[in-house]
Amino acid sequence: MxxxxxxxxxxxxxxxxxxxxxxxxxxxxxxxxxxxxxxxxxxxxxxxxxxxxxxxxxxxxxxxxxxxxxxxxxxxxxxxxxxxxxxxxxxxxxxxxxxxxxxxxxxxxxxxxxxxxxxxxxxxxxxxxxxxxxxxxxxxxxxxxxxxxxxxxxxxxxxxxxxxxxxxxxxxxxxxxxxxxxxxxxxxxxxxxxxxxxxxxxxxxxxxxxxxxxxxxxxxxxxxxxxxxxxxxxxxxxxLQQMQEQSLHSLQQTQKQQHIDFVEGLRKVLEGIEKDLEPLVNAAGVDHSLVPDTAEFGFKMTAGKQERARLQIAYSRACIAINGHLVEYGAVGLPAAQQTSVRSMDTVMIAVMGVSVKYRADLRRIFCEQAGRDKLVQDFTHYFEISEGRRALEAQIETSQKQLQQTRQALEELALLEGV
Missing domain, CATH: 3.40.50.300 (P-loop containing nucleotide triphosphate hydrolases)
Structure with a gap:
């Protein structure tokens, strides 16, 4: 040949x-x-x-x-x-x-x-x-x-x-x-x-x-x-190369803007939660939620039960607000690799927030301190980035990059025939 x-x-x-x-x-x-x-x-x-x-x-x-x-x-x-x-x-x-x-x-x-x-x-x-x-x-x-x-x-x-x-x-x-x-x-x-x-x-x-x-x-x-x-x-x-470049740029811009919108939106949600929780977590006086109930109280309503109920309600509202943001961006369920046999546990909220009871100190640390809010942003953003929608977008970008590379290579190869 x-x-x-x-x-x-x-x-x-x-x-x-x-x-x-x-x-x-x-x-x-x-x-x-x-x-x-x-x-x-x-x-x-x-x-x-x-x-x-x-x-x-x-x-x-x-x-x-x-x-x-x-x-x-x-x-x-x-x-x-x-x-x-x-x-x-x-x-x-x-x-x-x-x-x-x-x-x-x-x-x-x-x-x-x-x-x-x-x-x-x-x-x-x-x-x-x-x-x-x-x-x-x-x-x-x-x-x-x-x-x-x-x-x-x-x-x-x-x-x-x-x-x-x-x-x-x-x-x-x-x-x-x-x-x-x-x-x-x-x-x-x-x-x-x-x-x-x-x-x-x-x-x-x-x-x-x-x-x-x-x-x-x-x-x-x-x-x-x-x-x-x-x-x-x-x-x-x-x-075709020009169209692919424009398409790739658009996909990358979408990817970038989605990340920005998710993080900024989550920070605003957390700022609202901090504002709502501040009177509760910084209340003066004895923290009755830390006082355990004994058998003698039975089913009687106590100051400790009332305080823990208020904390739980406040915490639940905070979680509902966060979950609403996750739903908006399609980042609710865990990826397949992290799923368990208990469907109700396979959520991003459980993975990040856990299932333990939260007290004043916990809420203050999680929602009212900068380090706590930054960690929530980091953890939730991690799950957002590995959500199905983001992975699908990433796959689109990878495919687009490969197609663009093929087109550029085809142009380079075709240019070699100009002098043949």
Whole structure:
């Protein structure tokens, strides 16, 4: 394998990873970059329209098989006098569309010049032929590849009046398209019998002249098409890179802003809790919550029970406020790795705050001292960052970064072809 083939494979892999829908154009570009490939003429048309016979007459030798039955079932190739000739299977002859695929490969990937053959006996072009010719005309605008419309088997028409009628009808279907009426039979008879008039009436000489002129334009057309494809691919990759950069920037900004909003919002919640708790935790006098109840009090309400109830209610309100903030940011449940068999315990609130009873000193330390509030912010932010939503966003960012890197690499690889 030569060095060019290796480098092309490397470029193709990089570009296809980003633009898989451009495989066809990349395959055509590969052909254009193979400088040793001779100009390629592809003959295409419906089954039994005289394509193979026409090629034989153009080359002056019976190289391609000719038969009344479906003969050409694969791309037949021959190089003659520095020109590569391809005879494609007849269009629409194979119900499985395999022949059509081969014909379109010959037209789309291989051909520099297309000889589109239509039998005069069929009259005007059918809808499928007309559609394909329109595709080829549009491709000419993009690639400068040339199409010659050949009306074959004119000898099978009754007279010149019928021939003129058929040609006029086809010309109306293809405005501005030069028609090449030919008869391979007349050409063979004129050549073998030494009949110049028959040769002239065959139309082959005029077609050969058009082909020679078209072949001279091939190098310039190839260069134009190669540059056009490289430009198209580069522009598409550049536009994609710009879009990916914007998308990645937006995702990163969202990630950053979510973090800021979560932390700032949590601090405001904690500031509100501190303000609400301050009268309770800093109340003067005896802290009755620390006085344990004894059996003699039984179910009687005591100062200790009342104080502990007030502390518990205040603590519960604080937890509800915090939990509301966690719900807003989707950071309520524990990650799978930390979950237990007790569902009610699998919450971020339990993981951070625990389940023990809180007293004045606990509430003061947790909510009313800066160190306590900072620790709550740190702990809750940790669980926020590993929540499902944040992990999903992080995965999006990683995917976006990989896609952007692939696009940048594809652009770098494609740039290597500029001087090839």
């Amino acid at each position: 030569n060095q060019l083939a290796v480098s092309l494979d490397h470029v193709w892999d990089a570009v296809l990873a980003v633009l898989p829908q451009r495989r066809w154009d990349l395959d055509r570009l590969r052909v254009l970059l193979q400088k040793e490939v001779p100009p390629t003429v592809t003959v295409v048309g419906k089954y039994n329209h005289g394509k193979s016979r026409l090629l034989n007459e153009l080359m002056g030798s019976d190289i391609f098989n000719v038969a009344d039955r479906r003969e050409t079932i694969a791309l037949a190739e021959h190089v003659h006098e520095g020109v590569r000739w391809l005879d494609a299977p007849g269009l629409y002859a194979d119900v499985a569309l395999q022949d059509d695929a081969l014909a379109r490969e010959a037209l789309g990937l291989q051909a520099d010049i297309r000889l589109f053959v239509h039998a005069a006996k069929e009259g005007e072009l059918d809808a499928l032929e007309s559609s394909l010719l329109q595709e080829l005309a549009a491709d000419h605008q993009r690639s400068r590849r040339q199409t010659l419309l050949v009306i074959s088997q004119i000898d099978q028409l009754a007279d010149e009046q019928q021939q003129e009628k058929v040609l006029d009808s086809i010309a109306q279907q293809c405005p501005g398209c030069l028609l090449h009426p030919v008869s391979s039979t007349r050409y063979r008879q004129g050549r073998d019998g030494g009949k110049p008039r028959m040769l002239e009436k065959s139309g082959i000489a005029a077609l050969q002249a058009s082909l020679e002129a078209a072949l001279k334009r091939v190098p310039q057309a190839r260069e134009f098409e190669r540059d056009a494809l490289l430009t198209e691919l580069t522009q598409e990759l550049s536009a």
